[in-house]
Amino acid sequence: MVASGTSERSKFLIIITGPTAVGKTSVAIEVAKHFNTEIISADSRQFYKGMVIGTAAPAIEDLELVKHYFVGHLEIENYFNVAKYEHDVLQILDQLFIKHRVVVLTGGSGFYIHAVTNGIDELPDADDQIRAHVQEIYNEGGLTELRRMLLKYDPVYAEKVDMANPVRIMRALEVSLQMGVPYSSLLINSKPKRPFNILKIALNIPRNELHNRINSRVDAMINSGLEEEVRSFYPKRNFNSLNTVGYRELFDYFDGLSTKEEAIEKIKTNTRRYARRQITWIKRDKEYHWFVPDSKVIISYIESQL
């Protein structure tokens, strides 16, 4: 029995995603205002404190207007991952759905959104020693050695994984070594039932318009002081959180590997490619309803689905 009287059927998590620079932030805020609710961010780099300009994080006015979760809540040095995110989001959603019928989850990190909407199998975080060990195997033996080991410890996964992708192989090895069973044997592809409905909305605009928006947004970031923001992180540049478009290119410039102009062009190029990968990811999920970023149209669509 649900004590509050708010049945699970009426609870809705509204997903608003789309490629970078398409205009997710303002649509999400309009939607949240309309339903008098709050926003959970699904942006794997806006999690980190201080990465404000380079990640186009919501402005302070926006944060005051609508309460946001998962924006600037981590330190650059903090290790974080999708599983932790899934766990933390579900916990906060429990709280939010007590007060709200509708909650908005917005961002461009498809994998993170997927973890919330579709769930991921319960697998361990590899412990630091094993991670370091596997990393060393890669450093010394390269891809060849990784492949050889995967064939030994998890031949089933070796059949289906991209054997040119060291990251995939290393993860499988970490888990296999740690658990003593093949990684693939732990993948059961469970799809947990969530105690709320999910409405998936994706935003997009014609590609050339998106590219124009990306290019001019990068220029705007530079004018807003991106260089200084990135410079302040220079000592921490090796943390994964800073392996990010807009930061790595400027680190290269600081290292004398490129001119500032080249770095800016590279940020634009890499942002365009990032946007394309995001679109590829979203297209795979046929449950998404695509819209141009028009808040009014989207709000009335949501109303019609509640």
Added chain:
RNA sequence: GGUAUCGUAGCUCAGUAGGUAGAGCAACGGACUGAAAAUCCGUGUGUCGCUGGUUCGAUCCCGGCCGAUACCA
């Protein structure tokens, strides 16, 4: 106005002793189970400036036109 050089993919350019063309970058498509703004895989997308001529056949040779650049006036 004259002379010279150039005009080939989105950009920079290569090339074909005449058989409709290829590099780099950009772009496009895809994969994705704890690094995901990460990581990895794949794909030439073209009236060879326009227009006549020679030729079985012209991006290539010849003429004219248009455009760009340099030099001379």
